[in-house]
Amino acid sequence: MNLTQLTDLVLSSNKFNGIVDFDKFSKLGNLASLHLSGNQLSLQIKPDLNATLPKFEHLWLDSYNLTEFPEFLNNQHELIDLHLSANKIHGQIPKWFWNATREKLEVLDLSYNFLTGFDQNSLNILPWKNMVYFNVVSNRVQGSLPVLPQSIIDFEAGNNDFTGGISPLFCNLNYLRVLDLSNNLRGIFPQCLGNSSALEILRLHNNCFQGNIPQICANKNSLKMVDLSYNQLQGKLPSSMANCIKLEFLNLGNNHINDIFPSWLGSLPVFRALLLRSNRFHGEIGKPPTNHEFPNLCIIDLSY
Template sequence: MSLIYVDFSFNNFTGSIPHFQHSKNLIYLDFSHNGLTGPLSSKHFEGLSEIVNIDLMSNLLSGRIPQSLFSLPSLQKLVLSNNKFDGQVDEYLNVSASQMDTLDLSSNRLNGPIPEYFFEFPKLNVLLLSSNSFSGRIQFESLQKLKNLTRFELSHNNLSVDVSSSSSAFSFFPKITILKMASCQLQKFPDLRTQSSMIHLDLSDNGIRGEIPNWIWSVGNGNLVHLNLSHNFLDGLEKPYTIPTSLSVLDLHSNQLHGELPIGVAPALDAMYLDYSNNVFNSSIPFDLGSYAPYASFLSLSKNSFTGTIPESICNTSYLQVLDLSKNKLSGILPSCLFSNLGILGVLNLGENQINGNIPDSFSSNCALKTLDLSRNFFDGKIPKSLINCSSLEVLNVGSNKIVDTFPCLLENLSSLRVLVLQSNQFHGELHCGNANHSWPNLQIIDIASNKFSGKLSPKCFLNWKGMIFGEDTVQPVQHIREHPRNNWTSEND
């Protein structure tokens, strides 16, 4: 009996792809997400005039892609992504009668120029070529040949895209929904003003300079969901502008943007991911930031020059999982609601600022923090007792502050704690806790350099510790504990 439908996806098959010459009526073939190896040849699919779908993604297939695959008369979907195919794709193929709708060759090792016939498939809807080593130069206006194209991905190759054609040419472009051209050596924005259906735009890691044009916020008729302009040389936003409330991802990090933080106006954004880091913003953080992005799960303003205090409105972002305000010039005291209101916050990084006062003793009973970095500020007082509520804490860094306290034995039974940095404070007293054999079960790194610890130093206290830093830039294994002149302990073996 001749096979018609074959779906062996998501298994652990190894070896090579079988031949299907005797299955002339085969329509659907899916071997995706296995461990298949070896090359493909034209004989694998010879005579399969009825086949519509071939999906071999996420295997270990290698060698060149046979040209005959592209000329199967009924083939609509060819997915070969996430393999090890290499070499050039052959040119000079007549595809005028092709039924190809989806062509996915992404995440392979293909090189050389992109064949011109890739832009001549009459029914092509999806063309995915990202993460290869394609080289050469292509004209952006080539896309207008693909009248049905809705998704085009070309990111992370070794080629350049020329977008210098006049804007009038782009009025005849297909209505693209998803456009990804990261790392394509773009020098300016392609003119996308006529793109009324676009929801996802990635132009990151290019050489685009100047201002972000205000028309970009109207792409997709104001329904843009994902915008990534990171890793360019953008220095401002053309005014007037209105950031669409539809945005779920806005990534502007690693540019040269300055002045005030660009935020939207009421109603609030639907954004879940906001990254403004590594720019030169030098204003205060807007007092209503939390109201502007109440649904954000990731918010980073790090590596800028923001001044002033952390606004209490940040506590209105009850969905936050990552908040990074590090490496700025923020000052004042922390709003106590930061620890009491943000129940699902997993990462909080406030390092390298000028924040002062006590660390609020307001960590909620459902604290979800895994990483807390308060280093290189002016915090004083003690380690708050409510920190014990953070039962998932893995990294605690309070180094380079003005904390005056004894060794934080209250944390000794946190089974998740792996990194503890206390260096360059005014911790004092003896460096041990009771019941030492059962404490600090998973601690791997501890840095207590430049404090005022004293007394006897017993190796029994550190049976479970994997590594220690007692002095500046010196990591010592437990069995080689040594004295450091900035602390005042003595070895129990002396």
């Protein structure tokens, strides 16, 4: 079959098994999108493939038991979208990969590998100027959090070995919608983080953040989910949270919050889950002043 004009090949999420000889794709010079994830395949990659492969724009190679970054990526300067999740890639993200993809890469999923860090300069700055999605969840990345590009929309880095706190520079990311930084961080909760107008999902559970919860939703906001559980936060809930009109999920469990029951959250129109367990809430829950409090609440946890 002659498929030399093929531009997109999507074979994801089937039950294909066996070995894929990556050299075969050299004959498809117009191929821009290749999706092979979610199968039971293994890759056979020759070391001299760099110059013969087509220039991919979208490449999905999840779950292939890869142990390192494929060398052919060194010649893939047109990559926009790369998925290498759930492999067995060890060590650092190599500098040659950064240099090859810095101009056009927008989406990079490296989650569920064994990566330990970034082979980069001491400034810890990510080089991808157009990056919108970066996922390194469930690796072994060490050191401080990287400095993200202004274009970032979704940054997921939970379940790693990061140390230190969250830089105030995160508060300047005007397009950031999803921030997942669970596990191992410490310090004072950044006071400006809860007031990003774009942020929708904030997951900072299982850290060691201290101090009071900042005035979340003091200004125009888009927050839908906030998970600050398993930290060391103190004080009272900020009354500004009554302005989180899009909030659906709030988990503040396992902290040191000392307050009365936040009945004023009952005015939130789409609020579905409230988890306050293992804190220092006290006093009466009380009867709502109207019959319209918490109209969509499905889950409430007031244990311990």
